[in-house]
Amino acid sequence: MASVSTPPVVGGGSAATSAAAARRPRRPLGRRRGRYPGEATAGWLFSAPAVVLLIVFLLVPILMALWVSLTGWTGQGSPFAGGVPFAGGTNYAQLLVRPGLEREDFMTSIRNTLYYVLLVVPLQTGLALFLAMVVNQRRLMGRTFFRTAFYFPSVTSSVAISILFLFMFTGTGAINTLLGFVGIRGPSWFNDSDGLLHLILGGLHIVDPNSPPGALANHGLLGLSWWEWLSGPSVAMCAIIMLVVWTTSGTFMLIFLAALQDLPMDVEESSILDGANVWQRLWHVTLPQLRPQVFLVITLGLIGSWQVFDQIFIISQGGPDKTTLSPAYLSYTTGFGDQQYPAGAAMSFVLFAIIVVMTLVQRFLLRDKDDGRERRAERRLRRSMRREGTA
């Protein structure tokens, strides 16, 4: 018994543990499970409070909401009571398939958030990377000051920041005063529902936004016309995008900064000796080494930005003209405002699914292409060797 080695037990279960275990030096072999009396009991007792809370407030809610999303519960009494009608996929059908106001609103919220994510994720990733590189310069005076300045918005309350931006983006507010200095008449930001793409198309005289071509206006997908799908983010949404990019880049900057400081100096130095200019160094030397962090930041950005809620709750409540409605906000108002908990819960699950799918798509798009090329080359080599072997 005493000689049974334990490491397999330690690594059992998740890939994460075994990966972590592989990185650390192995503990000496030859220990029994439960080296000390009562170790297993202590282990369970120690982890029980945290685990129970995680189950009660994360796992159970998901299962319970899944059930509710399949019923016609009205918010009265327990959703598990006998009288609650089972609705099957009706709530989901109303969001995705059945024509009507529910689907129109939900699809509008998807469209808004799609444009939001398309702008927020690249902008915050790019800005974070840029700030990290600037702050990482060795000869920079006051590095700590700048790092603090860029990071500070990230730690403040989203509610407080939203109030500040409401004030700055009023029709005669700070932003428009600033724009006035350079002779631009700023829009009325949070009250402006015009889509950015519509404005651009109108500005270039390609399409008149007031009478869009019938081909776009009269045909559509999932309850919205093509013209509506192609609106772009509204001016109001653009202001929210600026707010979010401003608050999140600092956090992501720190992730890049930590990675930059860990990069081996000699690679950079030898590339300078090789005569690579700043851009070449950025594209061919620094960025490839930051690949894991870029991947992480985009993943976190995607997950975070699909959930946009606080800013919309404080600033626009989905308006103007529903152009800042997001699935999370719509789910909240449907549930708590209209007491339609099943429909609201169904929206959260569709949102959940969207986040999972988006993350997977991003994984696929950003997969290591060299990896695939190598594998293919290897396969080709093996195949040719086999052919030669049989010939």
Next chain:
Amino acid sequence: MTATTVEPVVATPPPAGHRHANRRRRRTIVAVVVGMAVLIVFALIFLYPFVIQVAGSFKSQPDAAAHPLSPIPRPPTIGSSFDKLFNGSTDFPLWTFNSVVVTLFVTGGRLLLDSLAGYALARLRFPGRGALFAGVIAVMAVPGVVLMIPKFLVLNQLGIYDTYGAMILPLLADAGGVFIMKQFFETIPTSIEEAARIDGAGTFRLYWSVVLPMARPALITLTILAFQGSWNELTNMLVAVQSPTLYTLPRGLADLVTGSLGAGTQYPLKLSAALLATIPVGIVFIAFQRYFVRGANEGGVKG
């Protein structure tokens, strides 16, 4: 390989060298100046809004509307909007009290529970440990906003809706913190614990008086994440309570903006309330900056 071919081009021939060096020096000076200018512009973009906020809190309503960009209140209406916050036209003191209660309990609770669970997952051997850790990782991936209606359903079912418990307990469930503590405990050498074992210390005693004191850096990181997270938390408070007497600062501020008091544009009042709500996190941030940096890199990222 390309290095050998490029090198001659870079190494300039000696006669022209002097002029080249001069030009290069001038170019670096220009680069430094441009770089500095860019940095200052960005620092202004990131900090000036806070200047506007502070100045706005001290402005009168007409002054705030007429000079939104100016950093100087004219005439300085010292404290009139702060006065309004505390003299009974808002429940600001009550919101602050509730925020302090929630933050204290959540921070204390997370420190205890996360470190206990983290220690168990890192050091103690028990059947099911691997599965438990995998579960913690899986749960970390669940997007929080998706849980709003689900959480309400559970709180309602448990009969604790609209209580302090509903505000605090869901925030105590913190997979990220368990993960941080586990990772940290694994970096501590086991020899000290083994020595204490030999001296006859029990597991809890060992955890409490040997391991926990060594975990100070991780505990500080955790404190900051918990403090900042619960102080700023809005969504959980929205679904956990409805009585205005249980509003925390973010919920109260939200009410100030969107609710009945939002009528009219009392920006100095709103800005001063937002400013006061920001100050505690600001102080903690400046005092514990390097721990914030660590926290951000250990997965404490908000959307």
